[in-house]
Amino acid sequence: MRPQWIVICILFFAFAAFAQDDSGSITGVVTDQDGAVVSGAPIQAKNLKTGMLYKTVSSATGSYTLEKLPAGSYELANPVIGLNYRKENVVVQASQTLRVDIRAVDNSLNTVGEDRAFFTGLASPHSTPNGPTPRTADSKPDLSGVWWEPRVVDLGEATVLPWAAALMKERAANLGKDGLRARCLPTATTLLGRLGVNRLVQTPSLLIILTEADVPGFREIFLDGRGHPKDLDPTWTGHSIGRWEGDTLVVDTVGFNDKSWLSDLPGQATPHTEMLHVVSRFRRPDLGHLETEVTFEDPGTFTKPFKMKVISDLAPNEDVGEWICNENNQDLEHLVGR
Template sequence: MQSRTRPVTVTVIALTCALAVPFTVGAQVERVADPSWSTPRTADGQPDLQGLWGNKTITPTERPDSAEGRAFLTDEEMAAANQRRVQSLQAQDAAPAQRTSAGGQLGAYGSYWLDSGDTVLSTGQTSLIVDPPDGRAPIKSWALEAKAYGLAHEGEDYRYLSTLDRCLSRGVPGSMLPAGYNNTHRIAQTPDHIVLQHEMIHDLRIIPLSDHAHIDARIGLWMGDARAHWEDDVLVVETRNFHNRGWLATSGAGRRLKGIPTSKAMHVVERYERVSESTIMWTVTVEDPNVYTRPWTISIPLTAEPDYVIYEYACHEGNYAIPNILAGARMEEATAAQATAEGPR
C-alpha cells in the first residue's frame, strides 16, 4: 500500500498487486480528519461549497507511457516536473522573434494570456483519470476513428470543428476539465438549487436539489439534464439526457479525449466534497456504453481562488472565426488545384 497525505488534507491511496496477475492500481480519495477544521455550512445547514474554484494543472488527462503502472509521482518527481514547466515557460518568453508564413506556427506569440497552470496536481496523481487502473479512458475503436476523421477534416464542414471553436458549449463533464485558460468555476447555493458557472464560454448549470424525474428521454441537451442530492456532506450531481452532437473534451489539454463524440446514452455522476478551507475534491464518472467499454473516473482537487475575477467571456471577436476557417480551407484547396493544373515548373 502506498499512502500520500498533503497539506490540502487529502489522502490518496493506491493499491497495487504484483503477483501472477497483471499490475493494477486503484485509487480513491478520502477525507482526512482534522480537529482544527470542520465543514462550513450555509444558513440552511448544507455544506458550503460556494465561491470561486480553480483546477488548472499540467497533470495530463491520461497516464503517459513514462508513468505506466504508477498511479502517483514521488515528491522529487513532482518538484522536477514543476521546475521543468517553469523553465519551459521562461524559455518561450526569452525566445527571439521569428517570421512565419500565413497559417504557420506563431511560437509563444500571444501566450501571455494562456493560463494552463505550472504545477502538477497536489495529490501527485500521474493522470487525471484514476479509474481504470491504467489511467486511460476505455474508448471504443469506432469512436477513435470518428474523432480522427473529424480532426483531419476540420476545414471541410463546421460540424467537424470543436464545439468550443464554435462557441457553443464544452458540455458535461467537459466544462469542468482543465484547459489552456479560463479554468475557474463559480459555485452558488440556495436551499433547493446548486448553480455552477464555468468561466470558459460562461456555461451555466442551474441544478435542482430534487428527486424529481428527469425530462423526457427523447429530449437531448448540450449540458444534459441534471439533478443533485446530498450524501452526507458530499454533493452528488447526476446528469443524463445528452444528445449526440457534443464532444467529450474540446480542449487540446484533453489529448486523446479531444473530439471523442458523446451519445444519447451518456450518464455522468459528479461528486463534490469540501475537504478543507481551500479544497473541494471533484470526481466524475462517465458511463456511455455506446462510446466506452466500461465506466471511467476522473478526480481533481479544486483550489479556492477568492481573489480571482471572472470577466465577461467573448468567444470570437465579431464571431467571424468559423467563416474564416472554412474560407481559408477553400483557398488552400483552390491553390492546390491550381498548382496541380499548372503542373511542375
C-alpha cells in the first residue's frame, strides 16, 4: 500500500471514530445558599432512560465535570442528607458541554443541633484514634464502640420499577409532607441510624445496635446460629441474623413491612415492598473505622439488586443521648405539601 493511502486510511478511521462519539458533558460550579463554593460535594447524573449513574466530586474551587455522558435526559443531583438540589430533565446533546451551576441549599432550620454544620458533619470524616483492629476472646473482630453516623462513599445504582418511580415523583412534588421522621416513625432500613451516633455492643451470640436518633432506638442481630422464623410478622425493622465470613460479619435481614421508606438513601423517598431483603457486610479494618457494604434486593421495587457503601468513624468521646421524638414535635403543622 502506498504511504499516501496509509495516511488517508488513518485520517478516515480517526474521523469515523470522532463522528461516532455521541457523548456530551455537564460542567459547573457548586455553591451554597450564601454563594460560597462547596468543595468535595458528590454530584451525580442519572440517565432517565437507562438508569445509569455517572458520578463526580466538586474540586477545591467548587467546580465539577461529568464527562462521557451518552446523549439523553438526566436527573442531576447532590445526594447528601440535608442539602436540597435535584434537577430533572437535564438534556445533554451529542458533543455538547452543558453548563449547570448547582446551588445546594440546606433544608435545616438552623436551630441548635440542626444547623448547616450538623449536616456538613454527616458527610465529613472525623479524626479517629490509630491502632489495629480490636479482637474478642475468640479472635473475631470486635465491632463494639460508639460510632459517628455513617457517611456514604458509594450510593450505588438503584433502578426502580415504574410504580415506585411514580410514587417517588409524587412524594417529591408534595415536598415530602408524608415523611416518616416528622411522624416519629422508624426511618432506617439499614442497621446503622443515619442521624446521630450508634453504639454497637458485641457478644458471642448477639450484636446490639443502639441508635440515637431513630425509633425504636435499637436493633438485635442474632449470632447464635439460628435462622429466620418461618412465619415472620412483617415489622418496621425486620429480623436480623449474622454469621462470620473470615473477618467480615454478614447480617441478613428480612421480614420488613412495606410502610417505611428507604430514607437511608440521601435525597430519596424510595418505597419498597415486603419482599425487601437487606444484606449488610461489616468490616473493622483498624481501630478507628467501621466499613459497611449494604445490598438491597426487592424484586417488587427494583429491577435488580444494588449496593451502597458507608464508613463510620469511631467516636470514643461520645455517648448515645436520649431522643424523645414526640416531645415538642412541631413538624406536622408545617408539612402541608403542594
